[in-house]
Amino acid sequence: MNSSEIKAQNSDLESGIFNVGVGSVLGGIGAIINKEPGEKFGNTLLKGMGQGALGGYLVFESERLIRQFSRSGDYAYVWPSKIVNSAGTSIIENAAANRDFWARWHMNIGFNRIEVNTKENFKLSYRILPFSLVETVFAATSSEFDLKTSAKVGTFVFRQEYIEGGSAGYAPANVVVLLKGFRGDMALPHELIHTYQYERTSGFNKFFTKAEKSISSKLGMTEIYSLYNKVFYNDYNYILNGILYVMADTNGHANNFFEDEARYFSRHSRTMRIRVVTPPYFPLNSSLSR
Template sequence: MKSKKTLLITLLVIIISSLPLKGQSNDTEAAIYNIGFSAVFSTVGAIINKKPNEPLGKVIKKSLWQGALGGYITFESKRILREAQQQEKWEYFWVAKLVNAAGTSIKENASMNRDLWVKWHINIGFNRIEFNTIDKFSVSYKVMPVSLIYTADAFFRYDFNLQNSLRTGEFIFNTPLINDKENIDIEASTYPGYIVFENEFKNDIKLVSHEIIHQYQNNDFTIFNTYYQKPLIKWSDKNKTINWLNRYIYPEFHYFILRPTYLIEENTANSYYDNFFEHEAGYYSNTID
């Protein structure tokens, strides 16, 4: 059984890896990417988190459709951001954020081999708020340490934009000038837990949408954090310290996958928007030149 699980996981990863990683040029392609990515990697997670006596076929079938549903909802959240900038409706940002949180929650439930309604969460900066619906409804809080460190640093370096933070549900900062690693002036940049804009562009709704898509891309990759939950839970049961850490801290190991993937795209792209992640952000925000 263990060898069968390993084979299936390998095949699923090969399938998704063999697909060309290119930016979407229409909503059909965009939907297929979000649905396919979520369905495949939710299924990999569900196989990892499968109970010993649970039928493998049942797990695969359930996780595929739940992951696909979560991916579709995620796709719709990105389209809502597009509507926000097209209609210049700042109030749409919170709608998009809530829809994205729902889609991400469904994908994580699928990957954890749970029913889709069992646990919901929303990320606000470095804060992860979880809503547990099984047995008795409860709310719990976890801090995301990588995002916390980056955001704490931002408070010392930039000016906190309270108005746009409240309007978008993201931690937003402003600064007179942003230089990238090559000392080139850029208009905005997204980091774990926050977004910073040059003062001139702080209310540019297209640019705000573009950067928030990058935060949604981060949410897309949190599905990989479910892959280590099974051994972590076992470890927590045996160690009080690990149990406490697991209760209040949400490790962001997905950055070990997201960041290298972004850098590979950046280093192999022929132009700025040839980078898949930038193309996707530009597609939904209408910032592609």
């Protein structure tokens, strides 16, 4: 796959179809992987794809709300966008786990994952996203935490005096790093879309649930795995997004699909002028590979 094989999104219709498609594929494949004995293949596949498509549509709507924020500068759009995005990714995850679409809901704030299990009397739980935690620690060691903006957008935002290559910002995992001042402010909608791209593929994590349980059982580490799973939620989607980003970047950063999508939903004259000079940023060029 390269950037010439996935075209830039030039309309809401294209973007909607793409997001619905991503959710449907993740939901369908995950549902089959997690199919219970006795469940029919066709019914399980259709249920997973249908639920995943619904989740993908909500992700699309969350991106449209970020576009309204980009155009107006009104932060009142951002938290509703995050809530809609969390609902969409929750539905995709439920589909990939072969669960009912309402079974579990989650919201990620930085490396913090807050979950509500509706099938266990709305049990509330908290877990940590390992890769996102690493990226947050790295950002914290090289940047200044922007508490005010973080509270406004529901995502950890850091500020730097200078970003290598002259970039106005970048977003490793679901952490945002911006320049201090006006250019960083104008890049914020673009980088929030990148965090939504990371969140969008979280259904991929459910592909490994059965394998993790099986391996831990064979190694006699069931109790350790159970304890680990209560504390951490493996965000394998970080790896998936990194690989896809690098593959999409083969024809140059200007034609990268992920950047095209972020530009589309943060498009206004001032943002476009800023992003034109932004150099390549690879998610895998993070604290794990620096």
